[in-house]
Amino acid sequence: MSYDDPPSRTPAGDAFTALVVQVLRLNGHLTAAGDALARPAGQTSARWQVMGVVEHGPATVAQVARALGLARQSVQRIADLLEGDGLAEFIPNPADRRAALLQLTVAGRAALRTIQTAQRAWADALGAEIGEDALRQASEVLARVAEVVASRGYGER
Amino acid sequence: MSYDDPPSRTPAGDAFTALVVQVLRLNGHLTAAGDALARPAGQTSARWQVMGVVEHGPATVAQVARALGLARQSVQRIADLLEGDGLAEFIPNPADRRAALLQLTVAGRAALRTIQTAQRAWADALGAEIGEDALRQASEVLARVAEVVASRGYGER
DNA sequence: CCGCGAACGACAGTATCCTGTCGATCCGCA
DNA sequence: TGCGGATCGACAGGATACTGTCGTTCGCGG
Numbered sequence A, B: 001m002s003y004d005d006p007p008s009r010t011p012a013g014d015a016f017t018a019l020v021v022q023v024l025r026l027n028g029h030l031t032a033a034g035d036a037l038a039r040p041a042g043q044t045s046a047r048w049q050v051m052g053v054v055e056h057g058p059a060t061v062a063q064v065a066r067a068l069g070l071a072r073q074s075v076q077r078i079a080d081l082l083e084g085d086g087l088a089e090f091i092p093n094p095a096d097r098r099a100a101l102l103q104l105t106v107a108g109r110a111a112l113r114t115i116q117t118a119q120r121a122w123a124d125a126l127g128a129e130i131g132e133d134a135l136r137q138a139s140e141v142l143a144r145v146a147e148v149v150a151s152r153g154y155g156e157r
Numbered sequence C: 001c002c003g004c005g006a007a008c009g010a011c012a013g014t015a016t017c018c019t020g021t022c023g024a025t026c027c028g029c030a
Numbered sequence D: 001t002g003c004g005g006a007t008c009g010a011c012a013g014g015a016t017a018c019t020g021t022c023g024t025t026c027g028c029g030g
Helices: A011-041 A045-053 A061-068 A072-084 A106-130 A132-152 B011-041 B045-053 B061-068 B072-084 B106-130 B132-152
Strands: A088-091 A101-104 B088-091 B101-104
Touching: A011 A045, A011 A106, A011 A132, A011 B011, A011 B106, A011 B132, A045 A061, A045 A072, A045 A106, A061 A072, A072 A088, A072 A101, A101 A106, A106 A132, A106 B011, A106 B132, A132 B011, A132 B106, A132 B132, B011 B045, B011 B106, B011 B132, B045 B061, B045 B072, B045 B106, B061 B072, B072 B088, B072 B101, B101 B106, B106 B132
Parallel strands: none
Antiparallel strands: A088 A101, B088 B101
């Protein structure tokens, strides 16, 4: 028996692993593309995502983090930067004295619109190239994977 | 016309955007799961990936970076850490004096085997839950998306 | 055979995300 | 009414990844 023969997986396990690899690689490309989309507005992918969440109404940092699937602290950092740049502001939250509500300013809305316009052209073009059906089916599979990974995680964590 | 009505996308553009969101969110979950998988061996997701590339033969840092779709410097950093931990070593490259070849040590192979064993059980279980066909189809779509995004990127970059 | 562009590693700087911990606040239940 | 668990923001620290620049080496074409 050779020293380095890898443990063999089932076909389904192989397929799962292959999908994981694809997701990890695609993440890099998508983040780069998102940064390029947001750059004309002087923003980044992360800031754009946070702005997108509070576009249709203020929310607390913790709520935004849950919506994006990120840690609270990551969003907090972005939110503070947005506030510093005058793109968003914190307003008192009557329902919770600790958690101020993050809200876009006029400048923030303008920046977001600039990004969204560019994103629309990009998404429409690439979406048409891949095909709506395939995209929706893949999306649905990824959602199931995310659910399973999140719920079962690894082993009995 | 309202101030904040978002630019509307085509259905395919919407589907594409939805897939992008799924990929970004899933990336976080998968990285976390990968770290959990690698932790018993005292490693991380990034180190494991680098070790996996050089498992079946030495390669230069630049080659590993290309294989993983990462920047050279990111891999270089991991490779240096692996060398520092005695899990990998650089050997002279007769074909290129600049680019040493990265190679696993015996300890590195042992660590990698530990991780692979855990990964196999994880991938088999989750793979069975999702279904091989769905996984392969989604994987194929993601590969096409990666190709299109990489080739066309954003606009005429 | 030589020179110049391409590829590589080294170094410095930046952005993003995570974990852990702490004190303040909130909320459900006794 | 009050107590204890849960949630929230603040702060500190660590891991990953990218860009840009520089000097070295490689290799192809004149």
